[in-house]
Amino acid sequence: MENLQKQLIITGATGMVGEGVLHEAIQSPFVGQILVINRKPCGISHPKVKEYLLPDFLKPEQMRETIKGYDACLFCLGVSSVGMNADEYKQKTYDLTLGFAKILHDENPHMSFSYISGSGTDSAEQSRLAWARVKGKTENDLSNLGFGDYYSFRPAMIKPTPGLKNALAFYKYINWIFPILRKLAPGMACTLQELGEAMLEVSIFGSSNKTIEGEDILALAKQMRARL
Numbered sequence: 001m002e003n004l005q006k007q008l009i010i011t012g013a014t015g016m017v018g019e020g021v022l023h024e025a026i027q028s029p030f031v032g033q034i035l036v037i038n039r040k041p042c043g044i045s046h047p048k049v050k051e052y053l054l055p056d057f058l059k060p061e062q063m064r065e066t067i068k069g070y071d072a073c074l075f076c077l078g079v080s081s082v083g084m085n086a087d088e089y090k091q092k093t094y095d096l097t098l099g100f101a102k103i104l105h106d107e108n109p110h111m112s113f114s115y116i117s118g119s120g121t122d123s124a125e126q127s128r129l130a131w132a133r134v135k136g137k138t139e140n141d142l143s144n145l146g147f148g149d150y151y152s153f154r155p156a157m158i159k160p161t162p163g164l165k166n167a168l169a170f171y172k173y174i175n176w177i178f179p180i181l182r183k184l185a186p187g188m189a190c191t192l193q194e195l196g197e198a199m200l201e202v203s204i205f206g207s208s209n210k211t212i213e214g215e216d217i218l219a220l221a222k223q224m225r226a227r228l
Helices: 016-027 086-107 130-143 177-184 192-205 214-227
Strands: 006-011 031-038 049-053 072-075 112-116 149-153 157-159 189-191
Touching: 006 016, 006 192, 016 031, 016 192, 072 086, 072 192, 086 112, 086 130, 112 130, 112 192, 130 149, 149 192, 157 177, 157 192, 177 189, 189 192, 189 214, 192 214
Parallel strands: 006 031, 006 072, 031 049, 072 112, 112 149, 157 189
Antiparallel strands: none
């Protein structure tokens, strides 16, 4: 087990998805060390976890020395396009992510990079929906950076992990939909635990599938649980 342990970088741990993914990584016997990169402290203390504060993710150059030697990045930082103009959304989605990833690639070209995208992302970059085009371009250009491995995750509805603090408030009003979706369209609903398990599975053991849709998340999570 010891020789399989990986050193991970996780972003977005002050948000719902990043916090949930970090929660799974802390518990995983396949993870030896985690570097959490946030704008502000995440408030999580654990022997596996180190934290680096990056106040401006659009200026990632200062983190170069800190990120050397890591095996994988689980990029869980993201914003909603709701109420945001197109230029701002592109800056906070495409520009921020690519700038961060380029610094990572400079220092760790052989690492695995996993990006939380979203269901409905348009890889052809032709959608009438601006967010779908921006996400598609982000996926495409991340894939072309030349990382040792790269994965785009496209979850739809995510059920928060009980007990964690960063779940968005509106989820308590829509959680009743989850079992219905899970039964009628399984690929449209996963738990945050399953998403975290799936990200760990590809980061540690790899996968031939690089675009991870909803049903793929469930299958990869099952594979990870079978290893424990």
